[in-house]
Amino acid sequence: MKTPTTPQWILSPSRSRPSTRRLGASVFALVIAGLGLGTSRAQVPPNWEVSTSFQYNIVDARLEVSGSTRSVTVVFAVTDPTHAQQAWNIKTDAPFTLAGARLSIDIGWNTRDLNNKGSTGENLDPVPFGRGTPAAPPISINALSAAAIPVPGGPVGLFQVTARLPSQVFGTARVAIEGHPMWPDASGAPAAVPVKSVFRDLAITDAQPVSRRKIVDIAKCQACHNGQWNDEIEEIIPRLTLHGANRTEEIGVCVVCHNPNQTDVAYRTSGIEVPVDFKTMIHAIHGNKRRDNPLVVVGFRGSVVDFGSVEFPANPRDCFRCHIEEKGRGTYELPLAPGVLGTTINTRSTVGVSIDVNPDNNLRISPTAAVCSSCHDSSKARQHMASSRSGGAFGVLQSQLDSLAVREKCVSCHGPGKEKSVRAVHR
Ligand code: HEC
Ligand code: HEC
Ligand code: HEC
Ligand code: HEC
Ligand code: HEC
Incomplete structure (x- = not known):
């Protein structure tokens, strides 16, 4: 077995220094007080103050094959950039033992276009509703x-987890770390500390990891999402940490879940499910004023999130x-790049009863029409996209797209150099 590469930061001295000293002993007293008060975390804004004390590191990710069983082992550490990258001990240090702390190693696939097909195991039967x-x-x-166990024979602070892969996984998988430590904020109430999520790609059946295509740059998002007052809309635009400060400022991690097979069906009890594919959801949020109908997503535990006021x-x-x-x-x-999947609008789940996790039967919007209709959502625009001349569709199987039984012809009029090229019409 290959031993994990051990970077220097793990080897730096006195890594067992108590965490209370790193963040200040007086603050630790406040943690205890804060816990005693039973503060509701949901109302406490994320604690960005101490987020610079934490960094997630994927030290190694490797595939192990034994007969027909394939498993992935992820070696990881959380370090403190303000203290020479000393490792936190996630088993004993307060930021990780306080109530509410969460840390997750996620594995998604594949980087041609993330989809997680087969992710609940070999069995693709529907999942009972209510499991989230x-x-x-x-x-x-x-x-x-x-x-998560300490790496055998490894330095303090280095941990590993192992997961079995479903048989459907091929190509290159993506391993991610997301979650948040807890620490009291200025008021003394324990609050979730956002930490930049990280990922690494791992070859499963590819000879080398194939990286996912680059589309947007988080630095451009952060021109607005910087926690500062924006003069134009007279509002503070928050930094990008979502889902209770668990997923933070890394689009490469958002898309592991916000993929073309994903909708808001997990917590929906009525109505029609809504895609949360990033190539439609982000346009629909920001293109709100261009749309006829605002995007409304059913979020965690059934919260209704209406983007109509963006x-x-x-x-x-x-x-x-x-x-x-x-x-x-x-x-x-x-x-679009070859292999970009159509966006699911119907997982064939029974809303509020069971979740169908088999993506093969999903009804989808063909991929280009999905992107364009996320801002151009009028019925007139949809009719144009679904016309036989355009070749788009709103309700087809991926197999129909793969076999070219349904074939988008958008490029012949909206491709580069054409009079109605996407670049020209949005200039
Ligand atoms: C020109 C400014 C601007 C840019 C650039 C921008 N956004 Fe936004 N975004 C906003 C505003 C304003 C809102 C609505 C206020 C809010 O809730 O954050 C918003 C909302 C969001 C939301 C919903 C937040 C929530 O709490 O529900 C997400 C997610 C988001 N943006 C992601 C992105 C991503 C990803 C990028 C880059 C690819 C990006 N934004 C680029 C201005 C911007
Ligand atoms: C581990 C999976 C996962 C990750 C990672 C993830 N999301 Fe989500 N997100 C979901 C699911 C699933 C939904 C749909 C609602 C539901 O069923 O919970 C959702 C809904 C949303 C919504 C709409 C509803 C709401 O709760 O506000 C926004 C906005 C959002 N995600 C933004 C992001 C951004 C930005 C990132 C990356 C920084 C991200 N998400 C990372 C799973 C994830
Ligand atoms: C607020 C940010 C934002 C703006 C503005 C925006 N996009 Fe996007 N776009 C995204 C995000 C985020 C994705 C998905 C990124 C990912 O999957 O990594 C995306 C994906 C796409 C894709 C799919 C690319 C692929 O390879 O899958 C197309 C095509 C696209 N956008 C077209 C447009 C057009 C046309 C405009 C302008 C009229 C536009 N976008 C404006 C954020 C934005
Ligand atoms: C992020 C939102 C957004 C996305 C995504 C987007 N558009 Fe647009 N589009 C606009 C806006 C805004 C205009 C400006 C005119 C307006 O406001 O109606 C526009 C204008 C146009 C026009 C000029 C005619 C008209 O309706 O004004 C065409 C044609 C067009 N878009 C095609 C496309 C195609 C094709 C795609 C997909 C590849 C696409 N758009 C994706 C926002 C978007
Ligand atoms: C035969 C040429 C042709 C084809 C093929 C074609 N379009 Fe268009 N499309 C046009 C023209 C022309 C317009 C109107 C442009 C204008 O108003 O400036 C248009 C307008 C649009 C608009 C803006 C509509 C609105 O009312 O807001 C979108 C979005 C769009 N097309 C998407 C697509 C998509 C997606 C495909 C493929 C599935 C496609 N088109 C295929 C020629 C074409």
């Missing part, structure tokens, strides 16, 4: 549970506000 299992989740391992302090036709340029071409231009 979305339609296309990654494998998720609680890194604060007994599932004021975007820019024109959404300015695609470069988020997108990057690669080889002289905007990543928002057509054609």
